[in-house]
Amino acid sequence: xxxxxxAPAFGLPLLLTMGDACGIGPEIAVxxxxxxxxxxxxxxxxxxGVLRRALRQRGLNLPLxxxxxxAELPGVPPxxxxxxxxxxxxxxxxxxxxxRIDVRAGAAAAVCIEAAVAAIQAGQAxxxxxxxxxxxxxxxxxxxxxxxxxxxxxxxxxPGSEPPPVxxxxxNEELRVVLVTIHMALREAIEALSVERVLQTLRIxxxxxxxxxxxxxxIAVAGLNPHAGEGGLFGREEIEIIAPAIEQARAExxxxxxxxxxxxxxxxxxxxxxxxxxxxxxxxxxHDHGLIAVKYxxxxxxxxxxxxxPFVRTSPDHGTAFDIAGRGxxxxxxxxxxxxxxxxxxGEAT
Numbered sequence: 001x002x003x004x005x006x007a008p009a010f011g012l013p014l015l016l017t018m019g020d021a022c023g024i025g026p027e028i029a030v031x032x033x034x035x036x037x038x039x040x041x042x043x044x045x046x047x048x049g050v051l052r053r054a055l056r057q058r059g060l061n062l063p064l065x066x067x068x069x070x071a072e073l074p075g076v077p078p079x080x081x082x083x084x085x086x087x088x089x090x091x092x093x094x095x096x097x098x099x100r101i102d103v104r105a106g107a108a109a110a111v112c113i114e115a116a117v118a119a120i121q122a123g124q125a126x127x128x129x130x131x132x133x134x135x136x137x138x139x140x141x142x143x144x145x146x147x148x149x150x151x152x153x154x155x156x157x158x159p160g161s162e163p164p165p166v167x168x169x170x171x172n173e174e175l176r177v178v179l180v181t182i183h184m185a186l187r188e189a190i191e192a193l194s195v196e197r198v199l200q201t202l203r204i205x206x207x208x209x210x211x212x213x214x215x216x217x218x219i220a221v222a223g224l225n226p227h228a229g230e231g232g233l234f235g236r237e238e239i240e241i242i243a244p245a246i247e248q249a250r251a252e253x254x255x256x257x258x259x260x261x262x263x264x265x266x267x268x269x270x271x272x273x274x275x276x277x278x279x280x281x282x283x284x285x286x287h288d289h290g291l292i293a294v295k296y297x298x299x300x301x302x303x304x305x306x307x308x309x310p311f312v313r314t315s316p317d318h319g320t321a322f323d324i325a326g327r328g329x330x331x332x333x334x335x336x337x338x339x340x341x342x343x344x345x346x347g348e349a350t
Contacts (some may be wrong), residue, residue, distance in 0.1 A: 023320025
């Protein structure tokens with residue numbers, strides 16, 4: 001997300017990819033669409049057969065329109081689910097068993113993501129909301145990216161250019177967290193930390209919060225080690241990497257403080273009815289430090305926002321939930337929140 005993504009043509013649709021066909025993505029996608037007040041500008045990207053099955057599993061007696069192109073969306077009746085099925089989806093995708101990892105589902109998820117990004121880049125859509133994919137299924141299909149975020153980063157790069165630096169932000173009504181490292185082994189994540197990487201995260205975070213309407217964002221930085229290292233007793237990353245990055249960010253005029261002990265800083269940042277948060281956002285060095293805090297508050301309203309892309313992308317704060325896939329039980333609340341967040345980032349009233 002950058003400055004150019006804040007002012008699209010409002011007539012363009014918001015795209016919603018179906019996610020992994022064997023998980024809960026298709027059913028929460030149709031449920032979210034059915035309850036959306038502005039669904040005439042929300043178009044699903046996925047397999048028609050899979051999404052028809054999802055309608056049945058959710059008990060939604062709605063017609064479905066298969067679009068040959070996104071240009072056909074304005075002609076779809078308001079109570080008809082619009083589905084753009086991009087070319088290249090596996091012909092036997094419906095045979096992939098729900099609740100299990102399947103290479104066909106991974107391949108289909110990748111095709112939908114690629115097609116949606118291409119449509120946005122061609123000026124045919126305003127932004128992207130993605131239903132959950134399964135990383136193992138994606139890998140089985142030959143996609144050499146550990147997850148959505150890294151795949152979108154690669155797709156956003158112009159031919160022959162370096163991918164843009166991106167960061168994952170998880171947010172709900174009480175807490176915002178941005179990660180310095182994302183999907184990598186813990187040992188590799190620690191080794192990947194650098195002054196420049198932390199500083200870049202702080203810059204991206206501050207710019208994003210300003211676009212959210214926070215003129216002077218207050219950013220807290222969580223340490224890596226217990227008690228933020230205790231002055232070097234439990235590790236030197238705070239002294240040699242994190243603190244220098246904070247100092248550079250402050251020299252650039254950013255309101256950044258820390259490093260704080262990672263076991264308490266999230267409580268200090270939490271903004272609730274009982275207590276105003278001390279910070280607008282927390283930067284976390286590693287994946288689990290940050291995401292456990294957000295998800296503990298409840299995945300129902302959690303939203304994943306990819307910062308740094310040249311377009312808006314959000315997703316729900318949960319996975320494919322294979323254990324309940326196809327049973328019509330999955331809660332679409334987080335996906336609905338992701339749709340609301342995408343519209344807000346696009347400059348639309350919510």
